[in-house]
Amino acid sequence: MNSEVKSSGQTSCPYCGVGCGVDAQIKNGTITSVSGSINHPANKGKLCVKGSSLHETLGVQGRLLYPKMAGVRTDWDSALDHVSASLKDIISKHGPNSVALYLSGQLLTEDYYVANKLMKGFVGTANVDTNSRLCMASAVAGYKRAFGSDTVPCNYEDLELCDLLIIIGANPAWAHPILFQRISAAKVARPQMKIVVIDPRKSATCEIADLHLQLKAGSDAFLFSGLLNYISSKRAVDADFVEQHTEGFELALAEARAFDLETTAETTRLDIADVEQFFKWYIRTPKTVSFYSQGINQSATGTDKCNAIINCHLATGRIGFEGAGPFSITGQPNAMGGREVGGLANQLAAHMDFDDASIDRVARFWRAPRMAKEPGLKAVDLFDAIHSGEVKAVWIMATNPAVSLPNSQKVREALDKCELVIVSDCIEHTDTNAYADILLPATGWSEKDGTVTNSDRTISRQRALLKPAGEAKHDWWIISEVAKRLGFEADFAYANPQQIFIEHAALSAFENDGTRDFDIGGLAQLSEQQYNELQAIQWPVNAQNPNGCKRMFTDHRFFTDSGKARFLSCEPRLPERPIDFQTPFTLNTGRLRDQWHTMTRTGRTSTLLSHSRTPTVSINPRDAQSLGIREGDLVHVFNKDEQEQHQSLTLAVQLDEGIAYENIFIPIHWSQQFTSNAIVSKLIAPTTDPYSGQPESKFARVGIRPIMIPLWVSIVSRKPIDTSSFEFWVKTPVPGGWHYLLADSNSQDESIWRKWMTELQDGLKKVELSNTVLHDYRSLGCSGKSIEIAIFANPQRSKLPEVIWQQALLNHQVGADTWHLLTEKQNNSISQNRIICSCFQISEQQITTAIAQGAASTKELGKKLHCGTNCGSCIPELKKFIRDSKENSTVEFESI
Numbered sequence: 001m002n003s004e005v006k007s008s009g010q011t012s013c014p015y016c017g018v019g020c021g022v023d024a025q026i027k028n029g030t031i032t033s034v035s036g037s038i039n040h041p042a043n044k045g046k047l048c049v050k051g052s053s054l055h056e057t058l059g060v061q062g063r064l065l066y067p068k069m070a071g072v073r074t075d076w077d078s079a080l081d082h083v084s085a086s087l088k089d090i091i092s093k094h095g096p097n098s099v100a101l102y103l104s105g106q107l108l109t110e111d112y113y114v115a116n117k118l119m120k121g122f123v124g125t126a127n128v129d130t131n132s133r134l135c136m137a138s139a140v141a142g143y144k145r146a147f148g149s150d151t152v153p154c155n156y157e158d159l160e161l162c163d164l165l166i167i168i169g170a171n172p173a174w175a176h177p178i179l180f181q182r183i184s185a186a187k188v189a190r191p192q193m194k195i196v197v198i199d200p201r202k203s204a205t206c207e208i209a210d211l212h213l214q215l216k217a218g219s220d221a222f223l224f225s226g227l228l229n230y231i232s233s234k235r236a237v238d239a240d241f242v243e244q245h246t247e248g249f250e251l252a253l254a255e256a257r258a259f260d261l262e263t264t265a266e267t268t269r270l271d272i273a274d275v276e277q278f279f280k281w282y283i284r285t286p287k288t289v290s291f292y293s294q295g296i297n298q299s300a301t302g303t304d305k306c307n308a309i310i311n312c313h314l315a316t317g318r319i320g321f322e323g324a325g326p327f328s329i330t331g332q333p334n335a336m337g338g339r340e341v342g343g344l345a346n347q348l349a350a351h352m353d354f355d356d357a358s359i360d361r362v363a364r365f366w367r368a369p370r371m372a373k374e375p376g377l378k379a380v381d382l383f384d385a386i387h388s389g390e391v392k393a394v395w396i397m398a399t400n401p402a403v404s405l406p407n408s409q410k411v412r413e414a415l416d417k418c419e420l421v422i423v424s425d426c427i428e429h430t431d432t433n434a435y436a437d438i439l440l441p442a443t444g445w446s447e448k449d450g451t452v453t454n455s456d457r458t459i460s461r462q463r464a465l466l467k468p469a470g471e472a473k474h475d476w477w478i479i480s481e482v483a484k485r486l487g488f489e490a491d492f493a494y495a496n497p498q499q500i501f502i503e504h505a506a507l508s509a510f511e512n513d514g515t516r517d518f519d520i521g522g523l524a525q526l527s528e529q530q531y532n533e534l535q536a537i538q539w540p541v542n543a544q545n546p547n548g549c550k551r552m553f554t555d556h557r558f559f560t561d562s563g564k565a566r567f568l569s570c571e572p573r574l575p576e577r578p579i580d581f582q583t584p585f586t587l588n589t590g591r592l593r594d595q596w597h598t599m600t601r602t603g604r605t606s607t608l609l610s611h612s613r614t615p616t617v618s619i620n621p622r623d624a625q626s627l628g629i630r631e632g633d634l635v636h637v638f639n640k641d642e643q644e645q646h647q648s649l650t651l652a653v654q655l656d657e658g659i660a661y662e663n664i665f666i667p668i669h670w671s672q673q674f675t676s677n678a679i680v681s682k683l684i685a686p687t688t689d690p691y692s693g694q695p696e697s698k699f700a701r702v703g704i705r706p707i708m709i710p711l712w713v714s715i716v717s718r719k720p721i722d723t724s725s726f727e728f729w730v731k732t733p734v735p736g737g738w739h740y741l742l743a744d745s746n747s748q749d750e751s752i753w754r755k756w757m758t759e760l761q762d763g764l765k766k767v768e769l770s771n772t773v774l775h776d777y778r779s780l781g782c783s784g785k786s787i788e789i790a791i792f793a794n795p796q797r798s799k800l801p802e803v804i805w806q807q808a809l810l811n812h813q814v815g816a817d818t819w820h821l822l823t824e825k826q827n828n829s830i831s832q833n834r835i836i837c838s839c840f841q842i843s844e845q846q847i848t849t850a851i852a853q854g855a856a857s858t859k860e861l862g863k864k865l866h867c868g869t870n871c872g873s874c875i876p877e878l879k880k881f882i883r884d885s886k887e888n889s890t891v892e893f894e895s896i
Ligand code: SF4
Pocket: 013, 014, 015, 016, 017, 018, 019, 020, 043, 046, 047, 048, 049, 050, 051, 052, 176, 177, 178, 179
């Protein structure tokens, strides 16, 4: 592939499970801009702010460019020889279960397939798990229990075609923005379509809701058990469907009978009238979609919650037709592809499990010498086994478990103790890479070549548009080279991803005959050219569905032994950890609008950081008042485990009326690459769902302790500076350099700060303003005509300048009047400084000013400020500002 001759290319977005098509413009081997692919069924020409900024995240800076062993650059042959010799040695001494792979929903299906085949067919262990365990394992288990297969019945059109959309434990306005825009547009076109949001947090998604049920954290299964009981009591059961196509109804109903309206409202802490309104809408509306995500899945009872939702669809026969079905949305771009190949430790391959017939079938297809015979260790158990020494080697690909897994301190200890840690990644410095014995540079988005499957079963090509950076290699190639060195040359002699894909497609069809849902046998004969030109298509793709399949279960036949769907009888349970006086708050976690996972990619561009540049804890203003804390203050958020051990984070307070009393919200993204102490998984206990093994990442009991800060410092510098000695630091990129926000409760002695700030400017010409009474310090360090560093310090954080203003100082030419710059800085309240529209860098203050001056709709705001006119990701927040400004009036739904 010669990148120099390409001027454009079509590919897909590497972030969320929506799986948008992306058109890239290429010049001189660089992607200069991106836009949504008009013909892609997921996004039809649109991209959210993350997708729109993809080209800004590229470049070699920060990339892992060469293989490294013990931190020293080496060549590929030496690295691969060492990996395979070390694995061979450990396996020969301790058996196949002493080694493990930990994969990622960022990998392409072809990478996943080769990794799974090597371990489960040739090494002989199923110790292959993936970070998708943290995202949707409960949804998989729920579907399998109900349908006998891991089948998403719906497609994205159903979200637009339904008459009642129930969004449960999901914030698509921020986490799946293009789907949210499609839903918003459908609501504008058909205002009679009802939208109910079920979430303990009033998120941006609630801007389009007819009803928000702000239920008690973790009580979702009570609500859906109550709904099942209500469906029965109002004679709304589809008796024919239940009789002919399901089993287990009576048992499930018997369990649900405990939940009449009053009990349901009481247990969920909802207003009984709201619960009844929701139930009435449900029984009256055949075209109902239940759309759910991590708020359901990330729970110790996540699988039961999924089945409580599915039970209601089965009771009313709402599955297998347009605008109806239980629809789990995945977080990651290729979580579904991972599920298809068997990337979870409890799956074998191609939607087959560890039953004897499947093991035999896959063994014959692969000609595998050493098949794994039983499921392997799921993520949390896997890292426990690394900690205990049972697993002695782990190969981590494209993921950051030191940040994302619960009880991350123990995960770090495990990696530290592990005999052999191999990491394949495209980024050089991550929290996990710090523990690697061997680092292998992998290709990243724009270089990778293969397929991904999004949340509605659509397989899309992710295409290589640029040459790999440095010596980076594709993951499938790296795994295959290790496999060859382990003695499996003939079975891993792949020359390109097309050869892997057609083998994967052929396995899906092998002895299938309609017995398994996942069948893409219709793609098993693709030539290399056809593969390269493959357009988005929804599986299954086979003789019955040569052009793919929009909707599953239209014939009401399921993949259970009886062919009938199963009701599951679930006893709802609340999270078990009790409140005590030290830890009275319930922690919820989730995504920010403009960030992705642990920010290894989205943290590379200032555009995506401008919406939220500081690690925060969101809290209801009344709770903040009772703690004596204000917007922007620093606090410790701490937990307490069974051994009374505390872990704590250092975060800035963000007031949010959408957070219920005695609840708080902390984003999942921050790592030690960006800030001193904000990894929320430190506070999460490793409690998992018994069926899915998914951790309860959305729940912990925590306390909050204010921190007194004598002096805040804001620095913009062209060069990175060492801030590791500070109690609180945040480092984020800005155009031309870095921004730092610093604070330390121990530094009462201002002279220590002054000395440190003076040393930072060693060798530079200083322009200073200092007010010793107000303890205000401002300084520019200059070299020739260039400002190299700008430092502002003040006891009040709100007196520091806006980052956007401060970063612009790097563009000024030094002259006689440079000192004027230090007197011009703007002081605003912290929330007003917040950038709302990342595309045009429009702040909250500009927006509220425009509204005060008469802008009464998002269109008028767009006309005045351009905000919301590009990707549309900020529109829910713009609507909220307009709504807040017109107390007691409603906002008309507007098209996005
Ligand atoms: Fe990418 Fe945004 Fe589309 Fe998700 S919604 S796939 S992040 S462009």
